[in-house]
Amino acid sequence: MSDPTIQLVSDPVTGDAERLARLHAALVDRASAESCVDVTYRLLDSPVGQLLLAATESGVVRVAFEIEDHDRVLDSLGSSVGSRILRGGDRLDPLARELDDYFAGRRHGFDVPLDLRLARGFRLTVLRHLSEIPYGSTESYGEVALASGSPRAVRAVGSACATNPLPIVVPCHRVVRSDGALGGYLGGLPAKERLLALERAA
Amino acid sequence: MKRPFEQAVTEHGPMVLRVCRAVLGPTEADDAWSETFLSALRAWPDLPDDANVRAWLVTIAHRKAIDVARAGARLAVPVAVVPDAAAPRADQPEDALPDGDLWTAVAALPEKQRLCVAYHHVAGLPHPEVARIVGGTPAAARRAAADGIARLRSTYALERTVSTHV
Numbered sequence: 001m002s003d004p005t006i007q008l009v010s011d012p013v014t015g016d017a018e019r020l021a022r023l024h025a026a027l028v029d030r031a032s033a034e035s036c037v038d039v040t041y042r043l044l045d046s047p048v049g050q051l052l053l054a055a056t057e058s059g060v061v062r063v064a065f066e067i068e069d070h071d072r073v074l075d076s077l078g079s080s081v082g083s084r085i086l087r088g089g090d091r092l093d094p095l096a097r098e099l100d101d102y103f104a105g106r107r108h109g110f111d112v113p114l115d116l117r118l119a120r121g122f123r124l125t126v127l128r129h130l131s132e133i134p135y136g137s138t139e140s141y142g143e144v145a146l147a148s149g150s151p152r153a154v155r156a157v158g159s160a161c162a163t164n165p166l167p168i169v170v171p172c173h174r175v176v177r178s179d180g181a182l183g184g185y186l187g188g189l190p191a192k193e194r195l196l197a198l199e200r201a202a
Numbered sequence: 203m204k205r206p207f208e209q210a211v212t213e214h215g216p217m218v219l220r221v222c223r224a225v226l227g228p229t230e231a232d233d234a235w236s237e238t239f240l241s242a243l244r245a246w247p248d249l250p251d252d253a254n255v256r257a258w259l260v261t262i263a264h265r266k267a268i269d270v271a272r273a274g275a276r277l278a279v280p281v282a283v284v285p286d287a288a289a290p291r292a293d294q295p296e297d298a299l300p301d302g303d304l305w306t307a308v309a310a311l312p313e314k315q316r317l318c319v320a321y322h323h324v325a326g327l328p329h330p331e332v333a334r335i336v337g338g339t340p341a342a343a344r345r346a347a348a349d350g351i352a353r354l355r356s357t358y359a360l361e362r363t364v365s366t367h368v
Binding site for chain 1: 203205206208211216219220223224232235239240243244246247308323326351354358
């Protein structure tokens with residue numbers, strides 16, 4: 001492909017990047033208006049690293065930490081929710097604003113609609129209870145198990161937290177071990193520590 | 203296809219835009235790009251996981267380019283004379299690309315040559331794949347692409363060389 005004529009025809013043209021960005025944004029708008037998109041997503045910089053925010057038409061379906069590997073998370077959304085996935089649109093702007101406020105200590109809860117389709121059965125029951133743990137306080141895995149109606153399912157509570165599709169928004173970081181140790185966290189322990197410190201300080 | 207559609211847009215979007223531009227010219231390329239990706243998005247879940255996404259998108263772009271051209275009724279209207287180089291389109295200044303004269307020269311190619319240049323040289327598809335899209339044999343597609351490039355070399359490239367010496 002060293003032929004200059006061939007190169008001229010096949011090379012990108014100046015301004016293509018801006019043109020493509022415009023075309024892409026218009027595509028997301030049209031696809032959303034015609035309901036032929038399964039998931040839209042955006043990234044958000046935060047004190048606990050870059051977050052992936054993903055939503056369906058019904059609500060926020062996934063929040064993911066960088067250490068979960070955003071590409072893998074998107075691949076898995078392709079299989080579990082649908083592969084008509086596009087980046088952009090304004091569906092996630094309200095959540096992004098609420099998260100910014102949360103990290104600034106100005107907001108203690110989230111008002112955006114959630115799509116909990118990625119959690120089922122006992123895990124879903126656990127997630128519903130987690131949303132009731134007040135900002136700034138914690139519960140032990142055992143307490144959550146009890147509140148979820150299965151006092152002996154302590155380990156199942158652990159795995160419900162570890163597979164929480166909506167971390168931060170559904171506050172699994174407020175679940176710690178009964179001896180006061182942090183336990184685990186899907187976003188990494190430093191992130192859990194940071195969120196708990198943020199809530200203690202506010 | 204289980205992979206997120208966004209990957210296809212990121213990976214192939216720039217190529218599809220260049221293909222649409224080669225087939226239709228810069229003014230109508232945007233419309234064809236939009237129609238191509240909207241249509242591809244709708245069909246994406248039904249596309250087999252091992253499909254050749256590049257060739258699939260070019261096939262859709264080919265159909266959409268024909269639609270767009272029919273709407274604008276200009277695909278089969280080659281420009282008879284290559285106008286002076288660097289004549290910007292006064293009617294749509296935002297579409298006046300720096301190489302507007304190149305696209306004029308491409309537009310002046312006979313349709314088959316233009317399509318074969320677009321799908322082989324711009325999209326990077328092998329000749330048999332190009333033949334499947336435009337019809338005819340792979341050998342004919344190869345010849346049309348070569349003839350198209352030769353003609354471009356003698357019109358556009360020559361003009362350009364001359365003009366740089368003025």
